[in-house]
Amino acid sequence: MSTTQSPPAPGPAATSSLEPAGPRRRRRGARSSDRGASRAFRWLATGAGALILILLVAVAVFLVIKAWPAISMPSDELVEKVGLLRNSSSLLDYVGPLIFGTVLAATLALIFAVPVAIGIALFTSHYAPRRLASTLGYVIDLLAAVPSVVYGLWGALVLSPIVQPVWAWLNENVGWFPLFAGKVSPTARVLLTVAIVLAVMILPIITAVSREVFLQTPRLHEEAALALGATRWEMIRMAVLPFGRSGVISAAMLGLGRALGETMAVLMILSPGFLYSFHILEAGQQQSIAANIAAQFPEADPLGVSTLIATGLALFAITLVVNVAARAIVARRKDFSGAN
């Protein structure tokens, strides 16, 4: 660097400056540069974030306090005192199958729902005629309008009788497959039926979020793909899906959260059991944590309630683990997220 004009000394106008210009080497910029209303707004927003953490800590503390009597009590004593544990040897022994059942049901639901949801989101965003699309989107949103009690009723009264012969057929013909093994239930009040209802329930959440994300795919990128000679599907694969990837994962997490915590539908449809069983066509094999709490809470004595809340704590932990995993997936390709 040779010929740079050296700046002249600060002129008289500099009187207005509290801090005269001068060479100085320090890091400057961003962060604290907001002021006035902007700063207040930033604190407000940050406060809201912090409030959520506080709320969550409060819930966690509540869970731990309420669960503590059950957690801290020696197994033998607990098993003796709590009727719920009559078939278990310890609290862990009780929670284990519940965790298993909860995760199994939610996973199945997610496996059913995510591809369908992505399909519907694509349908409304990229396939359906424009004018029709928003109406069709609305139709799917209506699935979210159905309360879970109604899903429970529907699942038990309408769906179960319809799927029972199908399950029987599966059991008979594909019974070698571990999931379809066992003694098929004559009432179809089994985990697979529950998983289907859960899938229907979480479908609108996943669909709605995915649809919005897909709609936001920049035209530029879609056109880039088309101009390269991509078919519509290839365009979607090249531009739309990668762009919406993190959004879809978030949506799936929302759905998973709902599936994990869903109470009524499971409660009203499933014949529960406390086994580590993959037999999703057999009655009395699995149970979900949330439904179990709802089922047992009314007739549980204080120590029983404590035990149930301990299972709630376990559900909390599951959600934590699942989210860690999801986050890891998203973060792995963060640079490629397409977000600015």
Place this chain on the structure above:
Amino acid sequence: MAQRIDVKDLNIYYSDFRAVADIEMAVEPRSVTAFIGPSGCGKSTFLRTLNRMHEVIPGAHVQGTVAMDGVDLYGADVDPVAVRRQVGMVFQRPNPFPTMSIADNVLAGVRLNNKRISKGDAQDMVEQSLKGANLWNEVKDRLDRPGSGLSGGQQQRLCIARAIAVKPQVLLMDEPCSALDPISTLAIEDLIAELKSEYTIVIVTHNMQQAARVSDRTAFFNLAGTGQPGRLIEIDDTATIFSAPREQATEDYISGRFG
């Protein structure tokens, strides 16, 4: 394998709005045709009908024929996907896929037709295309980084590399250099000169010097006013257009002291 394009009676619409009217022209093979004209006169719109990209806009449609070597691109049995593969395109705004690495961006089009491309071939192709777009030296160390991390100019050159990689017969470029610095612009212009021995090239530009430098033939578009459709005023050899245009409007447009 360059191709001749004949356009006849072409009207281009956005829903009910006729954006471009009554185009009739021929694009010669193995040559560079430049489109010039004021903003909004429909250069981009017309360009996009040449590879059927126009129709991806909802409500957009055309009337008339665009024939490539006598085959009507809008014929009933012609697949738009095949058309676009033969007629490549570079857009006004750089648009690399943000979710792909630089190398994958270059290979994006190639992968569509040939999924199992060997690693060596792929590397060669990436290198060749990027060199062709004068980007190789700048990105050779970070081929696996996302394409969106490049500067605007670098991104545009990446898009050019991507379009070149599919080896189309015709290459459409919509102001490809408007985001480029002179060095890259020069490189692209050189590239265009090189490519025209084999390909048919159509380029939209605002830069008349550029049109004069790179093109063999120049088409001038104009529009009577806002809401009016754009029209082709004249098309001729570049030398003729810039020295002795037939139309007064062309003369007026060109004689401005534009850059």
Place this chain on the structure above:
Amino acid sequence: MAQRIDVKDLNIYYSDFRAVADIEMAVEPRSVTAFIGPSGCGKSTFLRTLNRMHEVIPGAHVQGTVAMDGVDLYGADVDPVAVRRQVGMVFQRPNPFPTMSIADNVLAGVRLNNKRISKGDAQDMVEQSLKGANLWNEVKDRLDRPGSGLSGGQQQRLCIARAIAVKPQVLLMDEPCSALDPISTLAIEDLIAELKSEYTIVIVTHNMQQAARVSDRTAFFNLAGTGQPGRLIEIDDTATIFSAPREQATEDYISGRFG
């Protein structure tokens, strides 16, 4: 009320990456300063530090001083919002607000700041600014239509109108004409010539003719290689730079047959 800008010891970072190093220059009031240089040399980056837009990018920060009439823009008690109001900016890519009509886009600087403005004043301001950006005639019949429906060039002129409407003291333009056709470019260049009697203008351009035409002083930036920071090579009167630059690098860059 033009302002003089003095830059001293300026280093600009993206997190740990030093994109621009050791800038030392003065921008004279009531004049047009052009930044030229190859892609990636940090012209845009430097320009954005002049109105503290750089720091909105996460991790981006600066070292050194940028003083406007002796007041350090990066001083502890300086409000970046106030800085940006005084130092307007037009971006490389047109970015009108999609939710606003054309008129509202022009008025954005006022409306977004919750300022009240009478209907008549607003209309005047819209008309004046759009005329200044040479867009009035094209859009006067559809001021209440969304700005995103315009062509690229029209959109960019809308952005210029928007920036002019706030009546800043300094106007930064990052390749404002790269998406414009010659007529609009001419209008903008005229506008720049008009504005410089009152404002301080800094413009980034790849078009050396443009730099030669519009600017009083020209700064040439360059970078030693990828990953290296961009540096200011020389700044001088435009005439001097284009006729007798002191540095060989400048000479080399300018003497290319660029457009």
Place this chain on the structure above:
Amino acid sequence: MTTIAPEAGSPQQGNPELRALLRQVDKKRHRVDRFMKGLVYLAFVLAVVPLVSVAWTVVSKGIERFNAYFLTHSMRGVYGGMDAGGVYHAIVGTIEITLFAALISVPIGLLTAIYLVEYGRGQLARSVTFFVDVMTGIPSIVAGLFAYALFAVFLGPGVRMGVVGSVALSVLMIPVVVRSSEEMLRLVPNELREAALALGVPRWLVVIKVVLRTAVAGLVTGIMISVARVIGETAPLLITVGVIDSINYNLFEGRMMTLPVYVYRQFQQGLVPCAPDQANCIATITYDRAWAGALTLILIVMLLNLVARLVTRFFAPKNFG
């Protein structure tokens, strides 16, 4: 106008080689494209089937009792197989409790989403994002127990009122609001923020007037999802709000009825034993009321959705696409 006349020849002729190239689509790619299209349509049909089935079930079973009387009367003094009783009190409760829950959740959730997208860097933001996700996994009944315990600390045991339910629902609603809003805000292009900032607009106004404004359609969708998520909750409301058979407009005092609880309780009561000589006794009355209540609830959510749609349309960016 001087143009070179196009080469003669009808489009049916022309270069046969090229013609083949343009017609001959890669069969496999074409098939994949068609197949995926089929799948996408199938997905849609697959979702519509249960929807139609649920709708049909609820409407066909609920329509009989669904009338003006049902909508405008409470259950006070109704018991057994009486051919009487309605859901007015439950409608009041559902709307008040849900709206109040939204009133708590939407500001908190939206502000948090803004924090995460616009300001959040570093540890706090990471924790918030993470724990919001965790929060989606709180079982609803636990949320109810939590809200009950929270209020019991201050107001003593046995506290039953609408707000407690609203707080419980908020615990369930907030993460949904945050998560969906966050996604929508992230989709607002940075260019727009920069454009506004460069005009000298302070950050908070940029957020409110540009970012929120641009994202409003998505935000409304997200909020509707969250409302739909909680409006059908049963278990937490039974614990926190209790049940009542009379109309109570006061959110801050006394029990309230809500539609899902109403439906669940009616269903749980099961058949009524009617003596053969009892003329005014309907054995299936509780089931009839349950279905009619479900229909009411669905219609309310649909109505809310419709309003939200209109709002969205009103604010949506009006571009040409």
Place this chain on the structure above:
Amino acid sequence: GSDDPVGDSPSASGTTGGNGGGSLSGEINGVGSSAQEKAMDAWRAGFQSANPDVTVNYDPQGSSAGRTQFIEGGADWAGSDSALKPEELTQAKETCKSDAIDIPVYVSPIAVVFNLDGVTSLNLSAETIAKIFSGKITKWDDEAIKADNPDATLPSSDITPVHRQDGSGTTKNFTDYLNKAGNGAWADEAGDDWPLQGGESGTGTSGLIQAVQGGQGTIGYADESAAGSLGKVSIKVGDAFVGPTAEAAAVAVDASPRDDTRGTNDVVVKVDRTTTAAGAYPLILVSYAVACSTYPDAAKADLVKGLISFIVSPEGQAASQAAAGSAPLPDALAADAKTAADAIKGA
């Protein structure tokens, strides 16, 4: 909206005379058994119409939740399918500042229901029922069943027993019956939760009925009033078979002794499952109102006293019989209950 769906409320008719002559006013809140809900609706309606200024709330959260909240002071009285346990009595004493008492209010026969084509009634012994529910008898045409039902045409299909998945007083009474009357065929002691692993189940009485109706060859147990059109089992008492009727239930209650370890006015029935009294149906559920013998708040005491007195009165029992299909309290028990209710007083 209108709070007068029935159209006969005293305030609507404009006078407070007639049967609305009650002098009580105020509000009381109860929590407890959901089995009592149907009956409670009828009682509340009756009590409130007699005392127009009174509001009675009842949250059917479950017996145990009711007792817990009563002990915590969160409920003025509780409805419970089982009487307070000794330790609960001690805890309740602190809240009440006096002895807590149980008053029987509701007796319901539990029916063993089944869904089997062409069969509407069956005769089974407790032992056979126990074997069916524990999976030892798996076919409808099992010898044990056939022996008791010579006239029935029984298919050789599978029996699918259905139990309650949620904790419930019904399960407790049913398992108590199997355990005591089952001749050793049922080993597990009575409890709110179904003791065995696996099998079909339903939530709540309705859910269970639904499950039984939803399958073929299913069998379950539920409040007789909820049985609807399902087949009902007549159980073996002595040498005869008795069906689940209100009268038979009342006979069984009369045949059962009181729990004499309880204090005065704490009226608890120890149901004798093995009674052989003619026409008795010992598979019953006796449900209680749990209250304080003395309330710190006199007004509250009056309300609780008034409510429970109404419930155990012939009028109240008739109301619940009509609305919920319960069995009216036998005279002797009703008299004791009335004495206990009348003794409730304010401090």
